[in-house]
Amino acid sequence: MKKQWIASVLCAAMLLSGCAAASSDPPSGRTPPVSDPTDPTPGIADPGDPNGPAGPGDPSGADEPGSPSDPSGPDGEPDGSENPGAPAVTWKPGGIGYPLVPSDPAVEQKVAMLTFDDGPSNYTPQVLEGLREAGVKAVFFITGYGAAQHPDLVKRIHEEGHLLGIHTMTHPNMTSLGREEQIAEIQPLIDLITDVTGEPPRYFRPPFGAYNDELLATLDELELELINWSNGSLDWDDVVDGYKDPNLVVEAVLDQLHPGSVILAHDTMKHTAEAVPLIIAALRERGYEFVVLP
Ligand SMILES: [Zn+2]
Numbered sequence: 001m002k003k004q005w006i007a008s009v010l011c012a013a014m015l016l017s018g019c020a021a022a023s024s025d026p027p028s029g030r031t032p033p034v035s036d037p038t039d040p041t042p043g044i045a046d047p048g049d050p051n052g053p054a055g056p057g058d059p060s061g062a063d064e065p066g067s068p069s070d071p072s073g074p075d076g077e078p079d080g081s082e083n084p085g086a087p088a089v090t091w092k093p094g095g096i097g098y099p100l101v102p103s104d105p106a107v108e109q110k111v112a113m114l115t116f117d118d119g120p121s122n123y124t125p126q127v128l129e130g131l132r133e134a135g136v137k138a139v140f141f142i143t144g145y146g147a148a149q150h151p152d153l154v155k156r157i158h159e160e161g162h163l164l165g166i167h168t169m170t171h172p173n174m175t176s177l178g179r180e181e182q183i184a185e186i187q188p189l190i191d192l193i194t195d196v197t198g199e200p201p202r203y204f205r206p207p208f209g210a211y212n213d214e215l216l217a218t219l220d221e222l223e224l225e226l227i228n229w230s231n232g233s234l235d236w237d238d239v240v241d242g243y244k245d246p247n248l249v250v251e252a253v254l255d256q257l258h259p260g261s262v263i264l265a266h267d268t269m270k271h272t273a274e275a276v277p278l279i280i281a282a283l284r285e286r287g288y289e290f291v292v293l294p
Pocket of ligand 1: 117118167171207208
């Protein structure tokens, strides 16, 4: 895995050095990720409030996409070559729901991370296929009900080199639950993922992006880190009969693209599965490389 980060960082650095100034794309933060898609009760604890970067409860809006997408970049295709002298950089969110930042501040940040919530589902194989063909690793924040229906896919996600994170058993708004209920929503998935991967998961994505101090304390106790998103694909928005044009998903991602983008999508939707290769190609065209968390 380390290899991959190194390669990613190297590519990002090389590409950046060749990039010209940004275009006049839409300003940053224009489409703050709203509450979690698949959730029937949006609006609760909408993450897009205008809190400052450090403000709790604001996973989204605050992402100040530093610079808009840069269509002038080079081809952006990672060549997979590896420089033995490259620093061993790891990527972390720069706060809850904020852009990824490198462990080495000298490293440029034209990177993005794909995250998929709510699955596994019948569409997960297609998502995995798109990722495999493009050579991209992602994070899958799984649910208890998805895992119960597709235990084989949980294993496959791991076997194909992706990261498994937790998105709760039943997808509640965690801020409305007490400590014990919160733990009951999380612990079985810790056990499941540990069983599948041989080590406990490290990351948690809250349904609806909703969290509060009590949830953070629970996560702390369970040694989990909350990861929200900074770039919502809107794959949940304007869906008609379960489908929307995958190109609109790509557009939404590009509109919000910024260095260190943590992209929220759902492997429970057909159009998202179709959009995956398009998103990857569009970002690479703009000089972006894909990374995952340690
Ligand atoms: Zn969700």
